[in-house]
Amino acid sequence: MSNYQTNITGQTELNGVFLNGNNEFLFNDKNYTYEYKILDKSILLLRINDKNYIVEYELNEDERENNEFTFNIDSHKITMVCKNELDILVDKIAGGKKDKKQKNDIVSPMPGVILKLNVKEGDEVKKGDVILVLEAMKMENEIKAIRDCKIKKINVEEKKSVNKNELLVILE
Amino acid sequence: MFKKILIANRGEIAVRVINTAREMGIKTVAVYSDFDKYSLFARKADEAFHIGASPAAQSYLLADKLIEIAKKSGAEAIHPGYGFLSERGYFAKLCADNGIKFIGPSEHAIDFLGSKTNAKDIAVKANVPTVPGTHYALKSVEEAKEVAEKIGYPVLIKASAGGGGKGMRVVNESKDLESFMRMAQNEARSSFGDDSVFIEKYVLDPRHVEFQILADEHGNAVHLGERECSMQRRHQKVIEETPSVIMDEALRTEMGECAKRLVLESGYTNAGTVEFIVDADNKFYFLEVNTRLQVEHPITEMRTGLDLVKEQLKIAYGEKLSFRQEDIKLHGAAIECRINAEDADNNFMPSIGKINYMSKEGGNGIREDSGIEQGDEISVYYDSMISKLISYGPDRPTAIAKMKRALKGYKIGGVKTNISFLLSLLESDAFMSGQYHTQYIEKTFMKEMKDTAATKDMILAASLASTILKSSNGNSNHKAVLKNTSESKWAIRKFDNFR
Numbered sequence: 001m002s003n004y005q006t007n008i009t010g011q012t013e014l015n016g017v018f019l020n021g022n023n024e025f026l027f028n029d030k031n032y033t034y035e036y037k038i039l040d041k042s043i044l045l046l047r048i049n050d051k052n053y054i055v056e057y058e059l060n061e062d063e064r065e066n067n068e069f070t071f072n073i074d075s076h077k078i079t080m081v082c083k084n085e086l087d088i089l090v091d092k093i094a095g096g097k098k099d100k101k102q103k104n105d106i107v108s109p110m111p112g113v114i115l116k117l118n119v120k121e122g123d124e125v126k127k128g129d130v131i132l133v134l135e136a137m138k139m140e141n142e143i144k145a146i147r148d149c150k151i152k153k154i155n156v157e158e159k160k161s162v163n164k165n166e167l168l169v170i171l172e
Numbered sequence: 173m174f175k176k177i178l179i180a181n182r183g184e185i186a187v188r189v190i191n192t193a194r195e196m197g198i199k200t201v202a203v204y205s206d207f208d209k210y211s212l213f214a215r216k217a218d219e220a221f222h223i224g225a226s227p228a229a230q231s232y233l234l235a236d237k238l239i240e241i242a243k244k245s246g247a248e249a250i251h252p253g254y255g256f257l258s259e260r261g262y263f264a265k266l267c268a269d270n271g272i273k274f275i276g277p278s279e280h281a282i283d284f285l286g287s288k289t290n291a292k293d294i295a296v297k298a299n300v301p302t303v304p305g306t307h308y309a310l311k312s313v314e315e316a317k318e319v320a321e322k323i324g325y326p327v328l329i330k331a332s333a334g335g336g337g338k339g340m341r342v343v344n345e346s347k348d349l350e351s352f353m354r355m356a357q358n359e360a361r362s363s364f365g366d367d368s369v370f371i372e373k374y375v376l377d378p379r380h381v382e383f384q385i386l387a388d389e390h391g392n393a394v395h396l397g398e399r400e401c402s403m404q405r406r407h408q409k410v411i412e413e414t415p416s417v418i419m420d421e422a423l424r425t426e427m428g429e430c431a432k433r434l435v436l437e438s439g440y441t442n443a444g445t446v447e448f449i450v451d452a453d454n455k456f457y458f459l460e461v462n463t464r465l466q467v468e469h470p471i472t473e474m475r476t477g478l479d480l481v482k483e484q485l486k487i488a489y490g491e492k493l494s495f496r497q498e499d500i501k502l503h504g505a506a507i508e509c510r511i512n513a514e515d516a517d518n519n520f521m522p523s524i525g526k527i528n529y530m531s532k533e534g535g536n537g538i539r540e541d542s543g544i545e546q547g548d549e550i551s552v553y554y555d556s557m558i559s560k561l562i563s564y565g566p567d568r569p570t571a572i573a574k575m576k577r578a579l580k581g582y583k584i585g586g587v588k589t590n591i592s593f594l595l596s597l598l599e600s601d602a603f604m605s606g607q608y609h610t611q612y613i614e615k616t617f618m619k620e621m622k623d624t625a626a627t628k629d630m631i632l633a634a635s636l637a638s639t640i641l642k643s644s645n646g647n648s649n650h651k652a653v654l655k656n657t658s659e660s661k662w663a664i665r666k667f668d669n670f671r
Contacts, residue, residue: 004638004642004643004645006634006635006638006639008626008631008634015631015635017636017639019636019639019643024550025636025639027632027635027636032632032636034636036640039529039531039583039585040528040529040586041528041585041586042528042529042583042585043529043583043585044637044640044641046633046636046637048632048633048636051629053629053637054583055633055634055637056583056585057637057641067178067642069634069637069638069641069642070560070636071628071633071637072592073630073633073634073640074580074630075580075591075595075596076624076626076627076630077517077592078626078630078631078634080634080635080637081195081638082291082635082639082640082641082642084642084643109518109521110522110524110552111522111552112552136522137522137524137552137555137556138550139520139521139522141519141520141521141522142519144519
């Protein structure tokens with residue numbers, strides 16, 4: 001399978017990418033040559049028609065499950081959705097109704113202490129509301145709601161020390 | 173000169189001190205925690221002694237252990253760097269009591285100027301402007317009204333026991349004074365159990381401008397010009413530059429002389445920084461004194477041609493300053509950006525992990541002070557600063573262009589950084605024009621910051637990149653990588669905030 005469809009998240013314009021395996025690819029039916037070298041697990045050097053691009057990318061499992069890739073190119077942040085033929089077929093069968101997999105667990109991004117807990121179970125929160133404040137690395141870090149939702153369960157209390165990846169709050 | 177010194181610090185500042193000591197033919201002794209066993213500074217020093225466990229409270233903050241190692245190694249003096257024990261009077265005293273020279277001011281000067289109320293008293297004595305207001309608790313609303321009329325609105329009502337913005341109210345008109353004062357008192361009572369409040373002039377959106385001072389032990393002091401440090405986020409300096417665009421020769425001389433009077437009045441010696449806030453009419457008020465070398469000292473070095481660590485060592489050794497105020501010549505423009513391991517898109521959350529890849533920038537007009545190399549780890553134990561990138565040019569536009577070039581070329585893999593944030597800040601109209609204040613980032617920049625549209629080239633590159641990553645998904649080890657970040661044990665660290 002070497003046919004792919006990409007688009008910037010939230011935008012409707014679709015791009016067709018066809019890798020033909022010979023350091024050449026078609027982008028919207030136009031032919032390009034390319035080379036690449038993975039400089040690091042999060043940095044890619046791309047050379048497209050002899051032009052250099054340093055592409056930094058994030059390794060985010062949730063994103064990958066939704067076929068999303070977030071890049072930083074020349075200090076511009078771009079999130080791309082990239083689908084292969086199978087993904088496109090699955091989409092068609094589901095009639096475009098397939099919901100995005102929602103992230104319901106809020107886990108601690110680093111070891112720290114819960115400084116403040118702003119919600120209780122059953123609370124409705126809006127996107128951007130501060131759910132809790134985690135003190136780590138001598139900084140206060142606000143953990144915010146990524147979408148409008150309801151607080152299903154709270155696993156921590158104020159003053160509690162938490163480890164990295166510890167489950168803090170479950171959203172509904 | 174000293175034959176051997178101990179550096180009671182880690183990371184970039186330890187490296188910085190080692191470099192100058194080596195240039196002066198002085199041997200260096202590093203101390204390292206478990207975590208820092210093979211860190212750059214510990215490798216670089218002539219000698220390296222283990223001091224304790226990774227948390228600072230069990231290593232770099234152990235004053236007695238530092239003295240013991242200094243004695244064992246034969247170090248004659250201790251350089252405290254910044255942070256850790258650098259502004260602890262008791263450590264300076266402990267050094268003195270053990271016949272070891274503390275490379276910094278005396279215990280008395282640290283404790284005296286370290287206290288904000290004492291420092292303010294000295295400022296008044298030295299005829300240095302302070303923010304007008306009362307420093308004693310107000311007895312009545314009538315008294316508050318009287319003071320407010322005298323200093324002029326807007327005024328700030330502050331709880332004596334205050335902190336963290338609690339018990340604080342800005343009053344714009346006299347009709348609001350009474351009710352706002354009651355509110356501040358109520359808040360102060362419930363938060364601190366003490367409802368005494370005082371009043372001072374409210375300085376709206378001030379700049380933070382500081383002056384570097386050198387004072388020897390023979391009663392001589394010079395100032396080395398200003399540093400503009402108004403680009404702050406949550407009181408943390410983000411970008412510093414010198415000169416400040418608001419400065420002319422007359423204002424520089426006036427503020428510099430104030431700073432000198434203040435340190436001479438208090439008997440302060442060695443390097444120090446006098447901080448001021450400046451209002452929109454260029455009226456300045458004394459803020460506080462930092463009794464140590466500062467993170468942003470390199471921009472002053474670029475502009476004066478001096479090595480501040482060298483001057484610190486000479487002063488500590490008892491030498492007289494080898495120059496007078498009129499010998500100090502300020503040239504060009506310098507900017508410092510602090511590259512931190514933090515996620516600028518996620519509320520600047522510190523980003524810990526191993527630095528797998530690092531491609532640095534140098535070349536004409538770029539200086540980098542860093543204690544971190546490829547393969548090193550950003551841990552939870554210490555500060556998240558990766559590097560201080562400093563640019564220097566004959567004028568401000570050149571220094572900005574060099575900094576932009578350096579930031580664009582600086583690539584780090586393994587942790588998230590604030591590099592893109594720094595770049596967009598440098599490119600903001602406010603920075604380009606120099607018209608910014610301490611509230612700019614939070615009040616304006618963060619709200620207006622939006623992604624500019626991606627170019628066609630970028631979309632092409634991102635499409636290909638996503639296709640490459642997607643097509644290699646089956647046989648790649650991305651998931652393994654994700655799980656492979658450090659799982660260091662958490663430890664609570666409490667030491668002074670030196671930024």
